[in-house]
Amino acid sequence: MLASQKQKITxxxxxxxxxxxxxxxxxxxVGLERPRDPSHGDIAxxxxxxxxxxxxxxxxxxxxxxxxxxxxxxxxAGLIESIDIAGPGFINLRVSAAARQAVVHAVLQDGDxxxxxxxxxxxxxxxxxxxxxxxxxxxVGHGRQxxxxxxxxxxxxxxxxxxxxxFYYNDAGVQIGNLAISVQxxxxxxxxxEAGWPEAAYxxxxxxxxxxxxxxxxxxxxxxxxxxxxxxxxxxxxxxxxFAVTYLRHEQDLDLQAFGVKFDxxxxxxxxxxEGKVTAAVEALVAAGKxxxxxxxxxxxxxxxxxxxxxxxxxxxxxxxxxxxxxxxxITKWQRGYAKAINVQGSDHHGTxxxxxxxxxxxxxxxPQGFPDYVLHKMVTVMxxxxxVKISKRAGSYVTVRDLIEWSSGDAVNEDGSRDLTRGxxxxxxxxxxxxxxxxxxxxxxxxxxxSDENPVYYVQYAHARxxxxxxxxGGDPASVAGVDLSPLTTPRxxxxxxxxxxxxxxxxxxxxxLGPHQVAFYLRDLAGELHGYYNAERVLVDDASVKMxxxxxxxxxxxxxxxxxxxxxVSAPARx
Numbered sequence: 006m007l008a009s010q011k012q013k014i015t016x017x018x019x020x021x022x023x024x025x026x027x028x029x030x031x032x033x034x035v036g037l038e039r040p041r042d043p044s045h046g047d048i049a050x051x052x053x054x055x056x057x058x059x060x061x062x063x064x065x066x067x068x069x070x071x072x073x074x075x076x077x078x079x080x081x082a083g084l085i086e087s088i089d090i091a092g093p094g095f096i097n098l099r100v101s102a103a104a105r106q107a108v109v110h111a112v113l114q115d116g117d118x119x120x121x122x123x124x125x126x127x128x129x130x131x132x133x134x135x136x137x138x139x140x141x142x143x144x145v146g147h148g149r150q151x152x153x154x155x156x157x158x159x160x161x162x163x164x165x166x167x168x169x170x171x172f173y174y175n176d177a178g179v180q181i182g183n184l185a186i187s188v189q190x191x192x193x194x195x196x197x198x199e200a201g202w203p204e205a206a207y208x209x210x211x212x213x214x215x216x217x218x219x220x221x222x223x224x225x226x227x228x229x230x231x232x233x234x235x236x237x238x239x240x241x242x243x244x245x246x247x248f249a250v251t252y253l254r255h256e257q258d259l260d261l262q263a264f265g266v267k268f269d270x271x272x273x274x275x276x277x278x279x280e281g282k283v284t285a286a287v288e289a290l291v292a293a294g295k296x297x298x299x300x301x302x303x304x305x306x307x308x309x310x311x312x313x314x315x316x317x318x319x320x321x322x323x324x325x326x327x328x329x330x331x332x333x334x335x336i337t338k339w340q341r342g343y344a345k346a347i348n349v350q351g352s353d354h355h356g357t358x359x360x361x362x363x364x365x366x367x368x369x370x371x372x373p374q375g376f377p378d379y380v381l382h383k384m385v386t387v388m389x390x391x392x393x394v395k396i397s398k399r400a401g402s403y404v405t406v407r408d409l410i411e412w413s414s415g416d417a418v419n420e421d422g423s424r425d426l427t428r429g430x431x432x433x434x435x436x437x438x439x440x441x442x443x444x445x446x447x448x449x450x451x452x453x454x455x456x457s458d459e460n461p462v463y464y465v466q467y468a469h470a471r472x473x474x475x476x477x478x479x480g481g482d483p484a485s486v487a488g489v490d491l492s493p494l495t496t497p498r499x500x501x502x503x504x505x506x507x508x509x510x511x512x513x514x515x516x517x518x519x520l521g522p523h524q525v526a527f528y529l530r531d532l533a534g535e536l537h538g539y540y541n542a543e544r545v546l547v548d549d550a551s552v553k554m555x556x557x558x559x560x561x562x563x564x565x566x567x568x569x570x571x572x573x574x575x576v577s578a579p580a581r582x
Contacts, residue, residue: 006047006048006100006104006504006507007107007108007111007507007510008510008511010084010100010104010107011037011048013080013084014037014048014084014085014098015035015037016080017075017078017080017081017085018035018037018050018052018071018075019035020074020078021070021071021074021075021078022035022052022056022071024074025056025060025067025070025071026056026060029056029059029060031056031059031060033052033055033056035050035052036050036051036052037049037050038050039508040097043501043504045091045097046089046097046098046099047098047099047100047105047504048097048098048100049095049096049097049098050095050096050098051094051095051096052071052096053065053067053068053071053094053095053096054068054093054094054095057094064093064094065090065093065094067094068090068094068095068096069090071096072088072090072096075088076088083101083103083104084100084101084104085098085099085100085101085104086099086100086101086102087099102492102494102495103491103492105494105500105503105504105507106491106492106494106503107491108503108506108507108562109491109494109503109506109558109559109562110487110488110491110558112506112562112565112566113486113487113558113561113562113565114487116565117565117568117569117572119509119510119565119566119569120163120509120510120513120566120569121163121164121165121510121513122163122164122165122510122513122514123164123165124164124165124514125161125164125165125166125167126165126166127165127167128165128166128167128344128345129166129167129169129342129343129344129345130161130166130167130168130169130343130345130346130347131168131169131171131338131341131343131345131346131347132154132157132158132161132168132169132170132171132346132347132349133154133171133172133173133346133347133348133349133377134150134151134153134154134155134157134170134172134348134349134350135147135150135151135154135172135261135266135268135349136150136172136173136174136175136350137174137175137257138174138175138176138180138181139174139175139176139181139184139250139253139254139257140180140181140183140184140207140253141207141209141211141253142209142211142253142256142257142260142405142406142407143257143260143261143405143406143407144403144404144405144406145384145385145387145403145404145405145406145409145437145448146351146382146384146385147260147406148264148385148406148409148433148437149382149384149385149437149442149446150349150350150351150382151261151264151266151406151437152264152433152434152437152438152574152575153349153380153382153437153438153442153522154170154266154349154380155170155265155266155434155574155575156434156438156522156525156573156574156575157347157349157380157517157520157522158170159572159573159574159575160513160516160517160522160525160573161517163513163517163573164513164514164517169269169270169343170267170268170269170270171268171269171270171271171272172268172270172271172272173271173272173274173334174254174271174272174273174274175274176250176273176274176275177274177275177277177278177330178274178327181246181250182246183203183205183206183207184207184246184249184250184253185242185245185246185249186203186205186206186242187203187206187207187208187212188212188215188216188219188245188248188249189216189239189242189245190202190203190206191212191213191215191216192216192219192220192239192245193239208402209402211253211256215248215249215252215253218235218248218252219235219237219244219245219248219249220235220237220239221235221237222234222235222236222237223235225248225251225252225255226251226255227251227254227255227258227271228254228255228258228268228271229270229271230251230254233247233248233251234248235248236248259407260405260406260407263406263407263410263426263430264406264410264430264433264434265430265434265575266575272334272337274330274334277330277333277334277337278330282333282334282336282337283325283329283330283333285333286329286332286333286336286364286368287303287318287319287325287329289368289369290305290318290364290367290368291303292369293367293368293369295309295367295368296318300321301321302317302318302319302320302321303317303318303319304316304317304318305317305318305360305363305364305367306367307359307360307363307364309363309367310359310362310363310366310367310374311359311363312359312360312363313359316328316360316363327357328357328360328361328364329364331357331361331364332361332364332365332368335361335365335372335376335377336365336368336370336372338377339365339370339372339376340370344376345376345377345378346376346377346378347377347378347379347380347520348377348378348379348380349380349382349442350379350380350381350382351381351382351383351384352381352382352383352384352443354379354381355381358379362374362375362376362377378520380442380520381442381443382442382443383442383443383444383445383446384445385437385445385446385447385448386445386446386447386448387404387409387447387448387450388447388448388449388450388451389412389450389451390450390451391451394450406433409429409433409448409450410426410429410430410433411424411426411429412429412450412453413428413429413432413433413450413453413454414426414427414428414429414430415428415429415454417429427577429453431462431466431576431577432453432454432460432462433448433453434574434575434576435461435462435465435526435574435576436448436453436461436462438522438523438525438526438574439461439523439526439527440523441521441523442521442523456582458537461526461530462576463582464530464533464534464537465529465530465532465533465567465571465576466571466576466577466578466579466582467533467537467582468532468533468536468537468563468567469564469567469568469571469578469579469580470579470580470581470582471536471537471540472536472560472561472563472564472567473564473580473581474581475540475545475546475557475560476557476560476561476564478546479545479546479557481557483557483561486554486557486558486561487558489551489554489555489557489558490551490554490555491555491558491559492555493549493551493552493555493556494555494556494559496542496543498535498538498539498542498543499539499543499556499559501535501538501539502535502536502539502559502563503559505531505532505535506532506562506563506566508528509528509532509566509569509570512524512525512528513525513573522573522574525570525573525574526574528570529567529570529571532563532566532567532570533567536563536567543556545557545560
């Protein structure tokens, strides 16, 4: 049911309640829900049972009074067909056929904008995701973050928010030192496992590639930084570090490009130190009286903000613990005007949430308790040829995003003979958001390659292509169906498809409220199922002109909603399969 229709029905109930609750002081909220069993109707309401007890009345009698008032209201004409009372006082409504059919014209009129809202207009929000250490290619966990974060950003934009997608580079700390010594060892001719190979070194083949380019004195650049030229001097560890970090940032740029994910801003952890932001954050916490010294270390009183114990900020050797730059970084988010921020991270970050939020509240800037929001995801297991894949030649110890995209693309090629990675990218993006973030997920490459109903992305894309085929067979102008008479759409299959189309805007809002873009994938599978069921049960291009045009309008509306939903999660909507 369309939001405007739901609001109108809510208004009818409120008008019916007014004389019943007059003088009682009650101000009940009318809640309309979709019955679990479609045979019970289109809408269910339990308002009678909510108010019966405080009014000291029988709930069925209250329900009867509400129903009588609603049905007597002339405003319900053309909207509510019938109302029944079930059990102790449930009110079940059936909307009119015209009300069900109205969604088709709404979709055709709004087009790409159908389902979008304006609740976030004028509000800024930052979504930080991927944020990989620049020490190697992006792994499948980063891929899940990329799919979740980008889809979540699109959901926010669909409700009018001004969204910034940010990538935070952890380019400071021990892991960057390990990267530098790894490249240095390779540049000296050493290989993993040989005498003299550093114990903490990275072992993937990409380290050898970096070392070779460093020795060749090549120049590399990342998406938002100045070019970095290699000195070629094996003893110049600073040059090796700068070159290796930029090289891998460039490689990650290519991974993201292949994945179809773009960022608005890149933020370097190292800048928090060079610009004095970490020192400023620590000084602000000290000035606020939220720290103390013990055993030669500086502690933050995180227990004042719900943590199970206080946390060390600055160790006795003078170095900061890992959550301190996170606090400084999130202070910059607040200071940049982002009153709402969402972090998409691996579940291993769970322990940092309480201490980061504690630091942000303690700093005295008025940052609220729940800032930032977190979406934590579990890792992904990759299966190929019936076996788990744990390592990649490219990375050495894990499967990369590019591996997954290439494997899932099969042997598809473009017209110019180049490798077509669209199929793989679509499969990876759809699969990686198709489960709740906090559940473990098995990515089956064989399933991603299958052209069958078992493959969810193929199933959804085939629904879109199937409609395109019907429209091509018809040969008319899709714009000509915009104002057709929809009254012939009365079969049970048509009613189910119309109802599913009407759910789309509400689903988008719910997915955003729960920070759960997986609901978009669920919805698209359900909508595709309704379309395939309808296609198999009914002919669209029938002889009766009025029926044919009504069904073509339904097909155009379904195609539009499929396209809108796929676009939100970064998946293509092919016209042919």
